[in-house]
Amino acid sequence: MAAEKMALAKAINESLRRALESDPKVLVMGEDVGKLGGVFRVTDGLQKDFGESRVIDTPLAESGIVGTAIGLALRGYRPVVEIQFDGFVFPAYDQIVTQLAKMHARSLGKVKMPVVVRIPYGGGIGAVEHHSESPEALFAHVAGLKIVSPSNASDAYWMMQQAIQSDDPVIFFEPKRRYWDKGEVNPEAIPGPLHKARVVREGTDLTLAAYGPMVKTCLEVASAAAEEGRNLEVLDLRSVSPIDFDAIQASVEKTRRLVVVHEAPVFFGSGAEIAARITERCFYHLEAPVLRVGGYHAPYPPARLEEEYLPGLDRVLDAVDRALAY
């Protein structure tokens, strides 16, 4: 495969294909991932090419999917399981938290858990209940798990490669509303480390930190702010556990202001952790408190209200204004 422009969903598909080709122990499992190719077509064509033994349509039982993936990992396989939507992960939460996350520690390092749990997440697609949530903080709180979320096609491709190669369980949050956004993917490239953040727009006046679907929103915010003469830096965190605090610190020491943006509720969200730690690290550099923009402490609303709930251009700009007013 030569370098080409492709949608984020297609980039994950190509990455899974490459993993299935290069390692016979890699398996793809989930509901409708086989013949249908997944409800978002992320696994399109994989079962046809790799067979039912490696691309497995599972019963509709999320705990069963993750629990059997753990058993397969114990047998030496590297399962990549799909949870069809964010809101459906909770039947598997027990297996993920009590078993998958702790197996390496409780075996004193004798057992590895190379399992990737793919979860299409986030809102903005006008879906029904339980199809638009951002539960990443519920997983980041659990030691033993690694949490990542790509924002673009190239990262989606490479971060999936790295997640599959990881001997730790990785929860891979896919920004479903960006599935159709295109970007260049070069399979010959040499990717950076999985858990390092990246400055996607340099600036001097304030840092916007985001991951997954909100990176694009933040880039739009930075463009809009530029028209008003404000020079914002945008940091794509890429990883929620671990979080690249060194990168955030470096940026904040330069800009002295930080706004964290995510779709997940602000309360106990990843922004709260970032605010606390950056306040500790950068206390004498900060010109304003770290502000957060995210969802409200309310169930994800019906689709007709989601634009009010989700952090959009104007809400992020409002936070930028407030931070700059200090």
Add this chain to the structure above:
Amino acid sequence: MTVESTAARTPRRSASTKSTAGKRTTAKKGAGAAQGTEPQLVQLLTPEGKRVKNAEYDKYVAAITPEELRGLYRDMVLTRRFDAEATALQRQGELGLWASLLGQEAAQIGSGRALRDDDYVFPTYREHGVAWCRGVDPTNLLGMFRGVNNGGWDPNGNNFHLYTIVIGSQTLHATGYAMGIAKDGADSAVIAYFGDGASSQGDVAESFTFSAVYNAPVVFFCQNNQWAISEPTEKQTRVPLYQRAQGFGFPGVRVDGNDVLACLAVTKWALERARGGEGPTLVEAYTYRMGAHTTSDDPSRYRGDEERLAWEAKDPILRLRRYLEASNHADEAFFAELETESETLGRRVREAVRAMPDPDHFAIFENVYADGHALVDEERAQFAAYQASFADGQGD
């Protein structure tokens, strides 16, 4: 018409049952009565130690030698001795907790000795007898109960997975592992242990579904010891547990869980099915938890002595001893030597536990991740600095 009228009567019947709910024996019979009669147990040795013929299962133990029979007896006696020592060590404060297997020795040794070395075991936290069969050093089992680790053995060293405390979770791991065996084209099998309480867990139902759908080589070995802490089996099910298998499309059988020969035979049969590509089997070993759920439990709050006494008469070790004696397969010297060996084991376990050191403080941060994690590194460094702050002598 008949079905409808039965359904219509059901609520009234439940209501009348309610008034006699205090009579546990009556309620218990109800579970079997729902099917008409109490199901037959597969039994090869009666509680009196008489060998009874069984057309279906005799062949699985037909070749068993007197030496092997003595071996099964030895396994059960040593397991019980180890178990008693662990209970004593808890009472002495050497262990934080112990989950005794007293009464379940036949179910565990019979099934454990049916396994091949390349089979894989997924235990609960009470499978000390199975661990013994797998060659896991008994002292290794005690680390987690003493609080020095959460499982001290290498699962792949003896194909014996770590103890699982969350009820039923391991049945899915067993199923996944068995799916892997099938993918590898290997002819080994997996056995998943769980109890009557776990049978209510969704994970157990899901493991039945997955194993059936993928025809996975797994044996589900349910030790129905009648009690899930304080809840009797009729709080978990209205049908005998082995019958659950039918709805998932694979066979289930109830075996006398206090009969080591029957447990050996039935498990061998089930493993043979697994190896032959015939998929999962559910074995319900009908047994009794003679002791408390754990050392923290007080069974006198929920059950009387009568029941225990009735089960004591069906003791698994006693019945094999009667058989060995009656058939002249063991002499006094054998029993005397075993008694000595038991005491030696007890002493070894006692000394090993007392000598077990507390883990290094930094073990908190070890093995959290296989490939490391920046936050763990940072917190380990903070912890080290905090600890080092006491080392400058000013605190003394």
